[in-house]
Amino acid sequence: MIKNLVIVESPAKAKTIERFLGxxxxxxxxxxxxxxxxxxxxxxxxxxxxxxxxxxxADKKKIVSELKSLAKKSEMVWLATDEDREGEAIAWxxxxxxxxxxxxxxxxxxxxxxxxxxxKALESPRYxxxxxxxxxxxxxxxxxxxxxxLSPLLWKKVKPSLSAGRVQSVAVKLIxxxxxxxxxxxxxxxxxxxxxxxxxxxxxGQIQLKADLSKRxxxxxxxxTFLSKCQSSEFTVNTVEKKPLKKSPAxxxxxxxxxxxxxxxxxxxxxxxxxxxxxxxESGKITYMRTDSVNLSKLAIGTAAGKIKDAxxxxxxxxxxxxxxxxxxxEAHEAIRPTYMDRSAIEGNRTEQRLYELIWKRTLASQMxxxxxxxxxxxxxxxxxxxxxxxxGEVLIFDGFLKVYMESTDDxxxxxxxxxxxxxxxxxxxxxEIIEATEKTTIQPVRYTEASLVKKMEExxxxxxxxxxxxxxxxxxxxxxxxxxxxxVEREMVQLVLKGDSLSQQNIKEKYGYEKGKLxxxxxxxxxxxxxxxxxxxxxxxxxxxxxxxxxxEIAEGNKDWPSMIERFYKPFHNKVDAATQTSERSKGExxxxxxxxxxxxxxxxxxxxxxxxxxxxxxxxxxxxxxSLLKGQxxxxxxxxxxxxxxxxxxxxxxxxxxxxxIGVGKYGPYVRHKSKFFSLSKTDDPFAIKQERAIEIIIEKxxxxxxxxxxxxxxxxxxxxxxxxxxxxxxxxxxxxxxxxSRKPEELTLEECRKIIEKxxxxxxx
DNA sequence: CAGTGAGCGAGCTTCCGCTTGACTT
Numbered sequence: 001m002i003k004n005l006v007i008v009e010s011p012a013k014a015k016t017i018e019r020f021l022g023x024x025x026x027x028x029x030x031x032x033x034x035x036x037x038x039x040x041x042x043x044x045x046x047x048x049x050x051x052x053x054x055x056x057x058a059d060k061k062k063i064v065s066e067l068k069s070l071a072k073k074s075e076m077v078w079l080a081t082d083e084d085r086e087g088e089a090i091a092w093x094x095x096x097x098x099x100x101x102x103x104x105x106x107x108x109x110x111x112x113x114x115x116x117x118x119x120k121a122l123e124s125p126r127y128x129x130x131x132x133x134x135x136x137x138x139x140x141x142x143x144x145x146x147x148x149x150l151s152p153l154l155w156k157k158v159k160p161s162l163s164a165g166r167v168q169s170v171a172v173k174l175i176x177x178x179x180x181x182x183x184x185x186x187x188x189x190x191x192x193x194x195x196x197x198x199x200x201x202x203x204x205g206q207i208q209l210k211a212d213l214s215k216r217x218x219x220x221x222x223x224x225t226f227l228s229k230c231q232s233s234e235f236t237v238n239t240v241e242k243k244p245l246k247k248s249p250a251x252x253x254x255x256x257x258x259x260x261x262x263x264x265x266x267x268x269x270x271x272x273x274x275x276x277x278x279x280x281x282e283s284g285k286i287t288y289m290r291t292d293s294v295n296l297s298k299l300a301i302g303t304a305a306g307k308i309k310d311a312x313x314x315x316x317x318x319x320x321x322x323x324x325x326x327x328x329x330x331e332a333h334e335a336i337r338p339t340y341m342d343r344s345a346i347e348g349n350r351t352e353q354r355l356y357e358l359i360w361k362r363t364l365a366s367q368m369x370x371x372x373x374x375x376x377x378x379x380x381x382x383x384x385x386x387x388x389x390x391x392x393g394e395v396l397i398f399d400g401f402l403k404v405y406m407e408s409t410d411d412x413x414x415x416x417x418x419x420x421x422x423x424x425x426x427x428x429x430x431x432x433e434i435i436e437a438t439e440k441t442t443i444q445p446v447r448y449t450e451a452s453l454v455k456k457m458e459e460x461x462x463x464x465x466x467x468x469x470x471x472x473x474x475x476x477x478x479x480x481x482x483x484x485x486x487x488x489v490e491r492e493m494v495q496l497v498l499k500g501d502s503l504s505q506q507n508i509k510e511k512y513g514y515e516k517g518k519l520x521x522x523x524x525x526x527x528x529x530x531x532x533x534x535x536x537x538x539x540x541x542x543x544x545x546x547x548x549x550x551x552x553x554e555i556a557e558g559n560k561d562w563p564s565m566i567e568r569f570y571k572p573f574h575n576k577v578d579a580a581t582q583t584s585e586r587s588k589g590e591x592x593x594x595x596x597x598x599x600x601x602x603x604x605x606x607x608x609x610x611x612x613x614x615x616x617x618x619x620x621x622x623x624x625x626x627x628x629s630l631l632k633g634q635x636x637x638x639x640x641x642x643x644x645x646x647x648x649x650x651x652x653x654x655x656x657x658x659x660x661x662x663x664i665g666v667g668k669y670g671p672y673v674r675h676k677s678k679f680f681s682l683s684k685t686d687d688p689f690a691i692k693q694e695r696a697i698e699i700i701i702e703k704x705x706x707x708x709x710x711x712x713x714x715x716x717x718x719x720x721x722x723x724x725x726x727x728x729x730x731x732x733x734x735x736x737x738x739x740x741x742x743x744s745r746k747p748e749e750l751t752l753e754e755c756r757k758i759i760e761k762x763x764x765x766x767x768x
Numbered sequence: 769c770a771g772t773g774a775g776c777g778a779g780c781t782t783c784c785g786c787t788t789g790a791c792t793t
Contacts, residue, residue, distance in 0.1 A: 009786065009787060011786065011787090011788075012788095012789085016771060029787080029788095030786090030787080031786085031788060031789095032785080032786035032787025032788080033785070033786045033787075034786095035773095036785095036786095037783095039782090059789095081786095082786090085785095086786055087786085089785095089786090090786070090787095135778095136785095139784080139785085140783095140784075140785080142783095142784095143783050143784045143785085144782095144784080145783085145785075146783065146784095147781095147782060148782060148783060149782095149784020150782085151781075151782035151783070152781085152782085153784070154782085155780095155782085160780080160781060161780080161781045161784070162782080163781085163782045164782080164783080165782080165784070166783075166784075166785045167783085167784065167785095168783085168784090172789085214776075233793085278788085282788090290786090290787090294771055316773095367789095371793060449774075463784085463785090464784080464786090466784095466785055466787080467785055468785065470784090470785090471784090485780080501781080524787045608772085608773050608774055610772065610773070613773070615773085619773095620774060627773055629772090629773095665770085666770095667769085667770035667771065668769070668770050668771090669769060669770055670770090670771085672769085672770065672780080674771090679769075679771095680771050681769095681770090693774080731793060733793090736773070737792045738791080739793095740792085
């Protein structure tokens with residue numbers, strides 16, 4: 001017999017709680033939801049009041065039967081899942097599926113995992129909140145209806161295996177819209193004028209003062225006119241303004257802000273951040289990593305305060321309670337923070353240490369004093385011209401929280417270091433050292449990174465802490481979006497320089513357009529987006545989630561009936577699905593680019609069965625049309641007639657090698673050179689249209705050497721068993737399966753007997 | 769592993785949100 005069975009969501013949490021509660025309590029975890037809608041036929045009885053059909057998924061059967069038998073043996077079952085919509089639903093599903101008895105079941109909640117909080121929770125149990133459960137059912141049913149009616153529509157109208165949903169489709173829309181903004185953007189040139197001046201320092205030397213002109217010029221002529229005026233101008237200090245400035249620390253981490261900062265400061269992908277954080281959580285080093293709350297427990301604030309006082313002194317301390325303001329936040333947990341604030345460093349691998357350090361510093365800084373700065377602005381008049389030079393400088397008076405942590409921004413423009421300005425005063429005359437007018441262009445909108453997309457989604461209230469990373473994987477997995485780097489190009493800019501009496505003009509080079517890890521929409525992504533936008537405006541609206549969330553809240557408060565809310569949504573929605581099924585054509589993104597100068601036939605692009613293609617002629621022509629796949633990086637939306645014509649130059653012959661032809665082409669896996677009916681992939685830097693014979697031969701020879709290297713050992717008695725060198729190091733290949741070689745063994749010394757043993761062992765492990 | 773692109777039809781794909789392993793050729 002068990003006295004008390006406590007069920008929570010997460011096993012790490014169960015372990016901690018068990019320690020607090022002692023022998024009378026057995027604490028187990030449900031590993032999240034234990035039931036879900038059945039997969040076939042929507043899993044919803046649409047005709048019968050949208051009754052959900054719940055099943056226990058295969059991978060949850062084991063845990064459910066274990067919990068069920070424990071519950072039977074228990075005097076009291078405590079459902080201690082999170083206090084939000086999903087947590088309440090998990091408690092209810094447990095109640096139903098484990099067939100718990102009402103008199104022997106209690107529902108409790110706590111907001112922080114401390115002994116006090118848990119004991120208090122045990123003293124004030126309540127019942128399962130049916131309204132809150134209903135709100136979750138409405139959320140679940142709505143998402144299933146949207147996802148499982150839109151996706152099949154896409155299979156018919158665009159391509160099999162595609163998907164659409166309330167969250168992912170809007171995430172894709174953000175990326176598509178950004179790309180189109182960039183396409184529409186036309187950079188404007190302008191000239192920025194900077195001046196370097198000097199004043200005597202009173203000790204026989206000079207101090208420099210840098211300042212920017214308040215006006216930008218639109219043309220070289222205007223800039224030139226101004227600079228020539230400056231040749232004879234005097235430069236006088238007009239005003240010196242000093243203003244105190246305060247900077248406050250950022251709140252402690254939530255899932256979204258952790259993902260952003262880990263991306264900016266450590267270069268982690270969203271997935272990487274989450275899996276490292278998971279390890280830190282499981283080993284008890286940080287609190288739960290999927291949260292939208294910025295709240296810290298009193299205990300955490302207390303220990304942080306102690307640490308700050310010890311390390312930096314009282315004047316660095318300023319404790320605060322932050323409030324969460326993001327849309328749709330449900331605050332079932334604390335902010336992400338170190339479990340023990342007094343541990344500034346931990347054991348673990350490098351990535352774990354770096355992420356921990358980031359969390360520790362951010363948490364500590366959040367309880368520290370503001371930084372105090374003094375901002376100085378000096379305005380300089382130019383005699384004979386209305387424009388003014390402005391110099392700004394910031395001096396740190398008290399560092400405060402900046403001692404440990406400074407939040408980064410997504411702003412890509414490098415901030416010029418602004419420091420102390422020389423002690424000038426009104427009417428001081430300045431010496432002109434050098435004045436430069438440099439050509440610049442306005443900056444195009446910045447593409448999303450994974451982390452900045454998460455930030456945007458959070459702002460719009462779309463998705464939850466537990467789904468940001470999976471959603472970003474899904475849209476990439478479906479090939480709606482691709483994460484890529486773009487090499488910058490060098491471009492020439494004009495610069496005018498006024499130094500002494502000479503005004504000269506020169507060209508300077510500038511790197512432009514370099515991007516790393518940015519999200520680009522694919523052709524399929526844009527076609528699917530446009531199709532959904534045309535037919536399902538309401539779901540694609542950025543406010544859709546926010547407006548249904550309002551209704552879920554009303555359901556949660558007991559002021560609205562959930563099936564009728566779903567019905568009001570579903571009827572018009574389902575009609576639109578029907579209408580689109582019948583009326584709308586297959587969306588292939590077809591577009592005519594122009595005419596083939598040789599044959600006079602039209603050249604068009606579209607999505608073919610295997611991806612984007614260019615086509616000469618039409619299917620109805622007597623002669624079959626010719627096809628060519630678009631290259632990586634080309635898109636239906638931006639490809640030009642000339643680029644499309646280029647594609648038909650392949651495949652082409654590039655002379656001979658070893659008495660056989662070298663043929664260059666583009667296949668399923670990208671550009672290749674074919675020789676003696678073998679294929680060799682070109683490298684990323686090779687252009688299939690420009691590649692020379694020598695380079696093609698070089699590729700073939702390289703590949704041959706690599707293959708030779710591939711075979712480490714084989715046995716005459718067993719010709720099908722090979723020891724090979726692969727991407728992940730040496731391995732054994734046998735019967736089309738691969739087997740790992742123990743690290744302790746040198747692969748070239750393995751005997752046939754040993755290989756067979758390894759295979760046998762691996763075979764027995766696979767069974768499950 | 770590579771060159772395709774018509775059309776038919778069977779059988780498959782798919783959502784969001786809660787959680788952790790089991791996988792590492």
